[in-house]
Amino acid sequence: MERIFTLEKFAEEKGLAKQSALNLLSKMKKQNLVHTSGGAKQKRLYKVFDWPQRQTNGFYDIINRYSPEKLVPKFQHYAYGRYNIENAIIDGLKLGDIRTKEATMHLFRHVKNWKVLFELAEKEKLKKELITLHNEARKIMRVKKMPERYK
CATH class of the missing domain: 1.10.10.10 (Winged helix-like DNA-binding domain superfamily/Winged helix DNA-binding domain)
Known part of the structure; x- marks a missing residue:
């Protein structure tokens, strides 16, 4: 309680x-x-x-920090080590529902390392979905261009 x-x-x-x-x-x-x-x-x-509680530091915390569309957590996500925006984009694609994808689009504005993002996408076999989500995000809002070598 x-x-x-x-x-x-x-x-x-x-x-x-x-x-x-x-x-x-x-x-x-x-x-x-x-x-x-x-x-x-x-x-x-x-x-x-009443009993010890760990604070979550994962997907929903990053989404709700950077996206104007706030999401209610469906599960508690604890990340060990570094969990950054690139990991959150891949996890948003893996979850796959519409509201999560819309909120994930806003994270493209804060991507620092495109190479890491695409390495994670290739590892999870989500490269095409990542490119289509980025293209949708570019139509809707101002988002950084994806480097040519990853298109």
């Missing part, structure tokens, strides 16, 4: 001073019992869990 607190509400519920509550939240965060959001001009929110 998860509950959402501000620092003041957490301190009030636990019967602690503000600084003691902050120290406790910090220790709980190290044990993966707390996730934070907000901050700066917003009020910082603490999501407190």
